[in-house]
Amino acid sequence: MSNFLSKTLSGLGYRHVWVLDFEFVVRPGHKPIPVCMVAKCLITEQVIRLWGDEMLSCPFQMGTGDLFVAFYASAESSCFDVLGWPPPCRLLDLFTEFRCLTNGVGSIYGNSLLGALHYFGLPAIAGEEKAEMRDLVMRGGPWSDHEKAQILAYCQSDVDALEVLLGAMLPLLTSHPGRFGQALLRGRYMAAAGVVENNGIPLDQTLWSELVENWDAIKRGLIDEIDIDYGVYEDGRFSTEKFARFLTARNIPWPRLASGALALDDDTFRLQARGFPILAPLRELRHALGQLRLSELSIGPDGRNRTLLSTFRAKTGRNQPSNSRFIFGPSVWIRHLIKPADGRAIAYIDWSSQEIAIAGALSGDHALWEAYATGDPYIAFAKQAGLAPPEATKHTHSEIRNACKAVVLGVNYGMGPESISAQSGIHIDRARELLRLHRATYRVFWRWAEENVERVLLGFPLETVFGWRIHFPPGCKAEVNARSILNWPMQSHGAEMMRLGLSMAIEAGHKICAPIHDALLLEAPVDQIDQEAAAVAEIMAQASEIVLGAGKRCRSDIKIVRYPDRFEDEARGSVMFSRVMGRLKKAGNVPA
Numbered sequence: 200m201s202n203f204l205s206k207t208l209s210g211l212g213y214r215h216v217w218v219l220d221f222e223f224v225v226r227p228g229h230k231p232i233p234v235c236m237v238a239k240c241l242i243t244e245q246v247i248r249l250w251g252d253e254m255l256s257c258p259f260q261m262g263t264g265d266l267f268v269a270f271y272a273s274a275e276s277s278c279f280d281v282l283g284w285p286p287p288c289r290l291l292d293l294f295t296e297f298r299c300l301t302n303g304v305g306s307i308y309g310n311s312l313l314g315a316l317h318y319f320g321l322p323a324i325a326g327e328e329k330a331e332m333r334d335l336v337m338r339g340g341p342w343s344d345h346e347k348a349q350i351l352a353y354c355q356s357d358v359d360a361l362e363v364l365l366g367a368m369l370p371l372l373t374s375h376p377g378r379f380g381q382a383l384l385r386g387r388y389m390a391a392a393g394v395v396e397n398n399g400i401p402l403d404q405t406l407w408s409e410l411v412e413n414w415d416a417i418k419r420g421l422i423d424e425i426d427i428d429y430g431v432y433e434d435g436r437f438s439t440e441k442f443a444r445f446l447t448a449r450n451i452p453w454p455r456l457a458s459g460a461l462a463l464d465d466d467t468f469r470l471q472a473r474g475f476p477i478l479a480p481l482r483e484l485r486h487a488l489g490q491l492r493l494s495e496l497s498i499g500p501d502g503r504n505r506t507l508l509s510t511f512r513a514k515t516g517r518n519q520p521s522n523s524r525f526i527f528g529p530s531v532w533i534r535h536l537i538k539p540a541d542g543r544a545i546a547y548i549d550w551s552s553q554e555i556a557i558a559g560a561l562s563g564d565h566a567l568w569e570a571y572a573t574g575d576p577y578i579a580f581a582k583q584a585g586l587a588p589p590e591a592t593k594h595t596h597s598e599i600r601n602a603c604k605a606v607v608l609g610v611n612y613g614m615g616p617e618s619i620s621a622q623s624g625i626h627i628d629r630a631r632e633l634l635r636l637h638r639a640t641y642r643v644f645w646r647w648a649e650e651n652v653e654r655v656l657l658g659f660p661l662e663t664v665f666g667w668r669i670h671f672p673p674g675c676k677a678e679v680n681a682r683s684i685l686n687w688p689m690q691s692h693g694a695e696m697m698r699l700g701l702s703m704a705i706e707a708g709h710k711i712c713a714p715i716h717d718a719l720l721l722e723a724p725v726d727q728i729d730q731e732a733a734a735v736a737e738i739m740a741q742a743s744e745i746v747l748g749a750g751k752r753c754r755s756d757i758k759i760v761r762y763p764d765r766f767e768d769e770a771r772g773s774v775m776f777s778r779v780m781g782r783l784k785k786a787g788n789v790p791a
Contacts, residue, residue, distance in 0.1 A: 204241045204366055207373065213289075214264040216241040218365065220357040221278040222336045222350055227524070228499030228506075230397050233278045234336060235347075237354040239362065248351055257284035268365055270294045270312045270357075272386060273510060276393025286394070290386035293364055296372060298511045299385075303660070303670040316360060319367040324356055381666035385511070388698040391705040392510050399503030400526055400712045400720060401545065402496075403538040403765060410779070411493045413786045418488055420782035425484045437485065439463065451475050452621065465489075474622040483775045486530045493533075497524040502540075508714070515690035516667045516698075518714060527715050532775035537766035544728035544761040548736050549718030550696070550743065550753045552576055554611045554689040557696075560747035561688060562647035566640060568751070577604040584636040606633040611689055613682030652684050663691045664746060665699075692746055693717055696753065700742035704735050711735075725761050732757050 208216045219238035223231040233254055238247045247258050257279075259265065265288065269275045272292035279286060297306075297315045308314035316323040332353040335346060342350065372379050410417065419435065426432040431442040439461060446453050446461075453471065454462045468482040497506040504526045512519035522528035526537060539545045550556075555576045559568035570579035578596065580603045581587035587596045605623035614622075616630035625633070638645050651661060660668045661684070669687060697714050704711050704719060709731055712720040719739065723731040736755045743753035760766050767773055 207369055208241060213266045216266045218268045218358050218361045220354050221275055222354045223278055224337060224339050227497040230281050231277050233282060235351055235354055237358045239358050254282055261285045261288060263288045270361055272389040273393040276390045277397050280394050280397050286390050289383055290390045291382055292386045292389045293368060295385040295511050296368060296382050299668055302514055302668060304672055315364055321363050378666060384665055387702050391702040392508050394705050395711050396505060396508055398710055398712050399505035400537060401539050402502050402504050402536045404502035407536055413783055414493055416786050417779060417782040421484055424778060425480050429481050470622050474624045483530055492523055495523040514669055515687060516694040531768050531772035534766050534768055534772060535776040539762045541762050542725055544723060544725045544759060546721040546728055546732035547718055547758040548755050550755050553693050553717045553753055556753040557689045557692045558644055560751040562644040564641050564643035567644050577607055580607055584640050606637055610637055611686060613685040648685050655684050661687055663695050665695050667691055696743050696746045700739040703738045703742055709735055728759055732759060
């Protein structure tokens with residue numbers, strides 16, 4: 200095995216190939232505290248075992264000829280960052296490659312190192328033993344000499360397992376030209392992600408503490424204040440019967456379960472609130488009462504929100520951080536807790552209409568790309584379809600623009616006329632006609648989308664320009680999967696764009712606090728935020744062009760928040776935040 204690995208990796212041009220693993224202690228909201236590290240060079244057979252202060256200086260060379268191999272490498276990158284070690288130039292993460300290999304069809308053993316070993320039929324440490332050793336590490340020190348030896352041996356066992364796993368996976372990673380390079384691109388993102396997780400998001404910790412302390416009283420007050428317009432709560436509890444009567448009185452259609460009962464999940468409420476804005480405050484209230492646990496936000500002693508980004512967890516390759524621990528996970532109004540420190544500022548930089556740009560560029564539909572390039576793809580569709588005159592604007596033809604917007608966005612998610620009608624309030628007959636016009640206007644896009652469905656039905660995977668793949672289970676039916684098949688290329692290429700842009704921004708020395716779907720959150724000194732935001736926006740434009748092709752750039756919008764201001768989402772969260780603050784004031788606990 201070692202001879203095969205050494206020969207293959209040397210043939211790829213590497214002088215050192217280090218398989219490594221850290222053991223570390225991490226508390227919610229804190230940076231990791233490295234405990235020990237074990238690394239083995241597969242070229243020279245050298246083994247390095249470091250404990251505690253022995254890690255104060257970096258033992259590695261850091262050049263393009265030095266490859267580092269890990270499993271879920273953002274953890275190792277976080278430790279590099281904490282220790283002040285320079286980041287690796289080349290990083291291969293076997294977790295991301297195992298996810299790519301099994302994406303869509305899954306692994307019955309899971310996506311952990313043990314799961315990957317079992318998948319390939321390789322020997323692995325018992326799950327119970329691994330859990331015991333993990334608990335021993337997470338207990339924190341001090342450890343006895345015997346316990347230190349146990350932890351180092353456990354760390355060594357993961358390195359040995361990684362070497363064996365690399366032997367099984369390397370033929371797959373080198374079987375096609377360019378595939379190994381694509382794997383390194385994903386490893387590059389994992390290196391950046393570890394730094395971003397350490398950076399964290401600055402919050403108003405004082406206000407958060409006050410909200411947690413008074414949350415029960417605030418919730419009772421919110422019910423009294425908001426339910427007066429609905430009358431659907433009884434003794435502090437949501438009444439399905441009263442809600443059904445409210446819907447009937449307002450003539451609002453509502454999805455039902457197979458049993459005939461109203462669908463009351465948050466996704467349904469969110470979608471319905473888009474079509475019937477009167478429901479938005481009620482949806483926010485239900486979300487705040489039923490799902491939000493303010494105390495679960497992962498906040499460190501320095502007032503920064505840090506949590507695992509859960510990279511590559513989604514089938515599209517997007518991150519899936521915990522909705523309860525990540526500030527951008529719960530209700531939108533919670534984001535008002537984001538606040539830069541004195542002398543600091545943050546910039547929220549998001550790609551504008553990203554999915555439309557991706558659809559136009561990748562499908563090769565010139566008309567769709569031209570609609571995006573105008574800066575307003577919705578009024579552009581109206582003009583192209585003959586629904587609005589050439590001189591129309593979003594102000595002069597707002598009604599038709601809104602209808603076209605519902606269709607353009609709905610198409611990207613594979614929605615039919617029924618779903619578009621329910622969400623937007625457009626009559627179903629009009630939704631059908633607008634969909635017909637969309638198909639007629641963007642024929643090239645629709646042909647590309649239908650070819651993707653046909654490809655899947657023939658048993659082939661879908662793949663991004665950088666090799667992230669999804670395998671649909673054999674025998675899948677188009678009527679079940681057409682929606683996800685249609686949307687997957689847009690979401691997965693959006694993820695590629697985000698990963699590349701974030702990696703480039705971190706490597707350029709910018710402090711990125713978080714990736715948020717199609718946006719990056721930047722932090723900088725107040726007197727430098729404008730220049731840095733412009734620089735990151737340019738990096739994001741470059742990343743989009745690399746993904747979409749020469750001449751195809753996705754523009755971005757910049758929103759800057761300077762101390763002492765806080766992050767605000769005027770369109771979706773401000774009303775609820777004002778209500779929460781009003782309730783906090785009534786409790787007599789408003790922080791300065």
